[in-house]
Amino acid sequence: MSRVVDVIVVGGGHAGCEAALACARLGKETLLVTGSIERVAAMSCNPAIGGVGKGHLVKELDVLGGEMGRAADETGIHFRTLNESRGPAVRATRCQSDMDKYQRAMSRVVSTATNLRLRQDDVTGLHLKDGVAAGVVTRTGEILHARRVILTTGTFLGGLLHRGQDRAPGGRAGEAQAQGLSSSLTQAGLVLGRLKTGTCPRLDARTIDTSTLEEQRPDTPSPRFSADSPALPPLPQISCWLTRTTKQTHQVIHDAVAAGRSPLFNGAIEGRGPRYCPSLEDKVIRFAEKESHLIFLEPHGLDTFEVYPNGLSTSLPPDVQLQFLRTIPGLEQSEVTRWGYAVEYDFVEPTQLSNSLETKTVPGLYCAGQLNGTTGYEEAAIQGLLAGINAARSLDDAAPLVLRRDQAYAGVLVDDLVTKGTDEPYRMFTSRAEHRLLLREDNVAARLLEVSERIGLLGAARRERLRAHEDAVAAAIAGLDSLRVFPTEATNASLIAAGTAPIHETTTAAKLMRRPQLGLALVRSLAHAPVLPDDVVDARLAFRVETELRYGGYLERAATEVARERALDDEALPPSIFDRLAGKDRLSGISNEVKEKLLRLRPQTLGQASRIQGVTPAAVGLLAVEVRRIASQR
Ligand SMILES: Cc1cc2nc3c(=O)[nH]c(=O)nc-3n(C[C@H](O)[C@H](O)[C@H](O)COP(=O)(O)OP(=O)(O)OC[C@H]3O[C@@H](n4cnc5c(N)ncnc54)[C@H](O)[C@@H]3O)c2cc1C
Structure with missing residues (x-):
């Protein structure tokens, strides 16, 4: 019998690389099994990273300790900020990468990582022990043993390539489809669907x-x-x-x-x-x-x-x-x-996953990337990172990392997949988030740094740089808040020249910053005080401070709404509630259609239940009453 490793990751694409690196860096002995070592981190389609929604995901991945952002920065040949003239929520980073150099950069990191070994092989089946994932079977029939398995097989399961009348099996151009794994997953009780994607000449x-x-x-x-x-x-x-x-x-x-x-x-x-x-x-x-x-x-x-x-x-x-x-x-x-x-290609209906990306049917089996019905390198990479973190944490009996919808696009992505599923390749858009002004690229560290420090993947240098920036932002806002601006002739002349009304009373620099016509540079000059030394104010800090102050009112209102919604997300649905839903004459008032959806999707919290299409607020109210009744009986 082969040695039992901690984690086997199947597939060396964008999800697989992040998953394997996360496990290995968290100290788990990891084996990455992939069809072709030369094709690790290959870009199947457009050699571009980021864009609206996707750039947000890459920045979140970077703060959580993932690799894609660094590889894109190292190999980018055309960087742009999209939507610069639009609101801060949709402002996004995108780069065109050098395709070969990106692949080589990521391969280098993967193949030199401590605790991580690579194996070129085709996985044809799962190896289960008492219904629990215990490894994988390769084309030669060899069993590779592991305590956790993460599948990241992209478009390769049942892959069929189409060009006009020509149809040929294949995972992508020039590479064979994965054989056997689809039927192994079906035998294990997972339901697969079929999606398609395409590429340009x-x-x-x-x-x-x-x-x-x-x-x-x-x-x-x-x-x-x-x-x-x-x-x-x-x-x-x-x-x-x-x-x-x-x-x-x-x-x-x-x-x-x-x-x-x-x-x-x-x-x-x-x-x-x-x-x-x-x-x-x-x-x-x-x-x-x-x-x-x-x-x-x-x-x-x-x-x-x-x-x-x-x-x-x-x-x-x-x-x-x-x-x-x-x-x-x-x-x-x-x-x-x-x-x-x-x-x-075949994909795993993602409603069969819990929000840790572990399958509900096969304990110890995680899925990430295009296999879960998404499309895009960034969507794949962030799922890989989360699946890797959660597989590693489960080996230590630690709670999974589950990001909230108001905390990260990664949270929106996973929640959408596991709660609603998808019937077309799922791509990230800022419009998928309820509170997109809270989920900006510029405040990514404020949202995720603390969580990331707990997970422990982020290197010290990156952590300190992010922390220093957050401290500078906080100091700048506090400084502007305490800085008074007087209604002098010179000040009012500057305000009028900037297209905004003069002031008649002393105010603070922070209050003035709420006016859309006024940027940090002008307000600093009005204040006549060195609240922020020139060498501290770079464009990134200025943009962040301006956004926080200008949109302060919206951000506060959004935070209040989030607090209300979070109460639902904190309310776990006990498994017994599903027994009651399935029983006769139980939980009357909930329609059969809603019952069927709840039983099929088995949401983990009241918040998740409320986001399932067709689950009415009245049904959520009844579930809430039932949750409290069950809790009172304990
Ligand atoms: C034709 C085409 C067009 C695309 N168009 C776009 C687009 O326009 N926009 C966009 O954002 N994205 C597009 N994509 C998607 C993008 O390439 C994927 O979203 C992304 O690569 C998914 O990453 P992944 O890690 O999930 O899978 P992949 O990058 O596909 O990696 C899967 C890996 O798993 C390995 N593997 C699979 N099965 C096995 C097995 N049984 N045993 C061992 N190894 C296995 C493969 O060798 C491969 O290394 C396209 C993909 C293709 C193929």
Whole structure:
């Protein structure tokens, strides 16, 4: 019998790398089993990290001690802050990474980590002992033993690649599908569903004519994801380019769909695709009122001429791909280096997981990443990190790390998955959070640093840097709060020049900061006092202080609402409540439809129950009464 390790992680993608690193760094002997060691941390699709909602996830992962932010900062070749002119809740960091360098950077960290070994192998089944996860079975029939198992197999379970009429088994282009594991999971009692995602053809930059296209330059200074990263990106920064589809492009798509050449529309693909990241044929057919769609031409890296035309994901046959490329400005002469395709795959219905990402059916088995019905590197990575932390903590009998919805997008993501499930690839958006002004990129340390310190994954340097920033913010706000501004002629002239009303009474600098026209720099100059020395006020600190003070009223109201909602989330539903729901004449007043949902999804708290679609406030009220009745009998 092979040695029993603490944790086996299956799959070396974005979820698997974070899961394995978290376990190993928390002192657990970890084995990462993956189909190809050369493909560890491969970017299957767009070589970009972050964006609205996704950038928030990466920053949360960074504060919790994950790796993705550092790897993205190390290998980014085009950094931008999105939505700079919009509200602070939707301001987000995004970078185009050098695809090969990102993979190599992450592989290096994984393969040199203490407590972590790699094994190139295909896992074909689970090994259970008395219904509990006890390891995995490989293609050769070998059993690898472990006390916990984390599955992060991405799009590989039952993977089927589509390109026009061509259909072939595969996890992604050039890699075989995972065989056997789906049926092993089904035998263990897990329910699987089917989803699909797709990718674009790749183009040779030397055949693209950018002379008429809009250039998108990277931001300077570059925003960064990780508190560990130096201010300047180590790699040269390069531009992307913008173009658009035309009427002719849409005609080519319409004709191909009408001729039955699209596997999406001719019934060949059964799995649901991502509604918010649709393929080109989806966009053209389903949003027929739009005459044109934006395409971002994003380079794969510094040492390659390959370009990713973001927005042209397709599973149409190669001749149609070529035909529509010819109709897009700048791409008329473009040469394709790889064809676009779609992949259909099995996923684990995530309502079968508890909020620690452990399956409810098989104790000791955790699932993370695309396997749970999500799409995106960032969504995968944060789940991997949480699954890794929780598998490691369970070995020490420690309570799982469960983040609240008002605390982190990671909390929203997990709660959405395990409470509501998903019938399309789930992608993070800021609109999924009830209180998005509380979940900003700029206040990520305020939200998560304390929790992270308890978990113990964050290195000392990163922790101290984050802590120092939080202390500087607190000192700045306290300073502005105590600093008086007098209604002098000079002050009022400055206020009027800034487009805001003069003051007639002495006020505080903090109160003035509530006015949207006034930034920290101006208010400091009005106060005529060195409340914040120049060398302390960088742009990051100024933005944070301005946001906290300007939106102070909203933030206080949101905090009150959160406190009310938290009361529901703190109310655990005892298992006996489900026996009563299942029994005859019990808990009358709750409709059969609501009962069926509650019994199927088994929410862990009243808060979770209240977020299940169709569970009415009246039903939640009845459940609350029952919880109290059960508690009083104890
Ligand atoms: C065609 C395509 C298009 C995509 N388009 C987008 C997009 O537009 N936007 C976006 O955000 N995301 C997109 N993605 C998704 C993105 O690639 C994934 O969300 C992300 O990679 C998921 O990370 P993961 O760790 O869950 O899985 P993956 O990165 O897929 O990693 C899975 C790993 O598990 C290994 N593995 C699988 N089964 C086994 C087994 N049985 N035994 C051993 N090892 C195994 C594989 O070798 C692989 O290393 C796309 C993916 C594909 C394939």
